[in-house]
Amino acid sequence: MKVVFDERCLEYSFPLHPENPERVEKIKLVLEELGNSFVKPGKTGENSLLKVHEKDFVDKLKTKDYFDPDTPKLDFGYILLSVGCAIKAAKINGFSLSRPPGHHAGKNFLGGFCYLNNIAIALESIRKENERAVILDIDAHHGNGTENIFFGNENVLYISLHQHPLYPGTGKESRKNCINFPLPPYTTGNIYLKILLRAAKIIERFSPKILAISLGFDTYEKDKLSQFLLKENDFEMIGAILNRLTANTEKFFIVLEGGYAEDIEVPAYGFFKTFFR
Ligand SMILES: [Zn+2]
Incomplete structure (x- = not known):
């Protein structure tokens, strides 16, 4: 699989913040070990952002005119870099290994470590007006930003499996x-995989031209921010299910969202061992 990565996304960090550069470094090692190839993102123009976000909001991000305790002020260049990785991944059927994540960012709001909605911008950069697409969000948190952006759009189906209650x-x-x-805390891999297969059936019936996946590893049992109980072999199953789904779709891409366990390489290894498109 082609992985879009730029080491500049490792340059920034916030003290004691769970969304740290080590998460991405650990996943990168897994992908190297499994023999994936790496490519750089391209430059991102403002027009692609404005297909998804309001201009006033983008201007506020540029001037750091915002306050959110979870989502500290960050140089706009880093925010744009992550968008660029997602757009490149969309163009080459690849995986965007980047940070900051994006699925909590809506048309005009940020939050939950997310500034711009990487997956939404990337999807809209490749999707023609009437093309059907699915965004499957398997991060442990609900992608409220992605839902906000596509709500009511009958060409784009948003499907999310997430813990509830949770941020x-x-x-x-x-x-x-x-x-x-919505799935309760302490949901096991067995239950999760049953629901994922239901989601897969819905996707097959919708028959999208593009399948975009918000991939979070925070459903892992040792994650610090959520309470699902998925183990490494459950991630192997998830990888296999998504590998099959994307094989039947003309275009697909994956964007990294969350995942905050010290040993995030464990679920990442499980997933990428069986997801090899
Ligand atoms: Zn998450």
Whole structure:
């Protein structure tokens, strides 16, 4: 698989913040060991951001005119770099290994370590107006930003499996084109995989031209921010299910979201061992 990566995404960190550069470094080692190839992102123009976000909001990010305790002020260049990785991944059917994550960023809001919605911008940079797409979000948190951006868009199906209750508290019900599977804390791999297979059936029936995946490793049993109980072999199953799904889709790409365990390489190894497109 082609992995989009730029070492500049490792340059910044915030003291004691769980979204640290080590997470990405550990996943990178796994991908190297499994023999994946790495490519650099391209430059990102402002037009691609404005397909998804409001201009006032983008301007506020540029001038750091915002305050959110979870989402500290960050140089706009780093925010743009992560978007660029996602766009490149969308163009080459690859995986964007980058930070900051994006699925909590909506049209005009940031939060939960997310500034711009990488996956939404990347999808809209390759999707023609009437093309059907699915965003499958398997981060442990609900992608409230992604839902906010695509809510009511009948060409884009948003499907999320997430812990509830948990930050940001949304995603309790399915509405219109947004299908939510809220699952309680301490959900095991068995239950999770059953639900994922249900989601896979919905995706197959929708028959999208593009499948975009928000990949979080925070469903892992040792994650510090959520309470699911998935083990390494569950991630092997997830990788196999998604490998099959993407094989049947003309275009696909994956974007890294969360994952905060010290040994994040364990779920990453499980997933990428069986996801090898
Ligand atoms: Zn998460």
